[in-house]
Amino acid sequence: MKRNILKQLSLLALASVMTSGLCAAEEQVMANGVKLIDPEVTGEEEAVLTQAPHVPPPITRKHATKVVVHLEVREVTKRLADGVEYVFWTFGGDVPGSFIRIREGDQVEFYLNNHQGNKMPHNIDLHAVTGPGGGATSSFTAPGYSSRFSFKALNPGLYVYHCATAPVGMHVANGMYGLILVEPKEGLPPVDREYYVMQGEFYTMGKYAEEGLQYFDMAKAVDERPPYVVFNGSVGALVGDKALTAKVGERVRLFIGNGGPNLVSSFHVIGEIFDNVYQEGGSQVTHNVQTTMIPAGGASIVDFKVEVPGTYILVDHSLFRAFNKGAIGMLKVEGAENSIVYTGKEVDAVYLGKAVDSGSEQRVAQLKEAVEVEIRENPKIAKLTKEIQMTKGKDVFMQTCFVCHQANGEGIPEQIPPLAKSDYFANMTDDEAIHIVIAGRSGEVVVNGKKYNGVMTPLNYLTDDQIANVLTYVRNSFGNEGGVISADAVKRVRATIAPPTTTSQFE
């Protein structure tokens, strides 16, 4: 690994010369001692990087400069959907990676920093780079190292960047992509709002919405069967209070990318028509477009004026991706009604929630809304919160406990003890109940006067929330009466139990 790095480093100067013909504004010394200076470039600045959906401010300067970019690779565990976590590999800590904005003719001095806490080497291929690998050959970086290379932004446009370390598809599937905008010399026409939206698929071992930490599934990736297709790295990243916003009369520009790694996006905003589309992120502008195609590893710039207030829904118009896999976002437009352009009621979040979610998710969403209504000093809150736990806990029960303890907790005579009206369960402390789920149980047990002698396997792969919810469900179902068990209690008990030798249900 280290040797490889050194080799890459020694190739750096050479690679950057090959990349751009002329190199960074500062003197670039070639192997033969000749110094190269880009006569077009004056000054130097640090690039402003932003996380989606934010975009760095438009470039106002009228000359090319040297732009220094420091981009840090982080491997982070984050939310993919409610109750679902994933280990994302990121450029800048989030999916998609930080938005980079430069100007045509700029000299970019690029530092790729691979955080020391990471496990994998990474590199970067920027489609805005002219040169071998788009920078990938010069930026292969081990954890705890930093690589530098330089390039000149020859072509204006909106470009994808991504990791190109083998297995490339996997690095991209884990979230290693972002956008770099090379503004044309004359700049882009001014608009009121600019946003950054990037689509990508996630290939998880579990089905869509299956709770817990999810691992990458190579077979599904090869078959191009993603459980998730999302905007900005997670289900709901642009929904509700995270929706994009605008005011009536404003012009909105979206920089849209598609990280893939496999699917082509049919990007559409329900209820809007794109006035201008820079197809595939290039310089050709078409007008009056309903749906624009964004290839994997491609991008598009669209802008449109918002004339009517309401909620506009961003989708991949391959609609099962939108309604069943997460490819949905929102643009909320506030302002005065314009009944000449449109009269009638708007699509609202609740309606959409019904289309998106499963039955129990709907119920949870409704209850959460009710909690918000009651939140002002009302004793009903505790009851509603308990109901949320029970609704979620039922899902866990039907996925996990039900095969043995049966749908109504009645158990199986002589084999599996009942949970319904179990005196044993009723007399058990919450901590003991938690302990059984995490660590399992075997040996003789007497429940309601009957002896059982079986094995309950440890269910330690369930999350703290899942265990808290399922036990709360069992405590208050099948004729049982009991209280609420919190995720904190589970966490506390889990800490007292020695970690299992196998940690995942996939082993």
Ligand SMILES: [Cu+2]
């Ligand atoms: Cu990578």
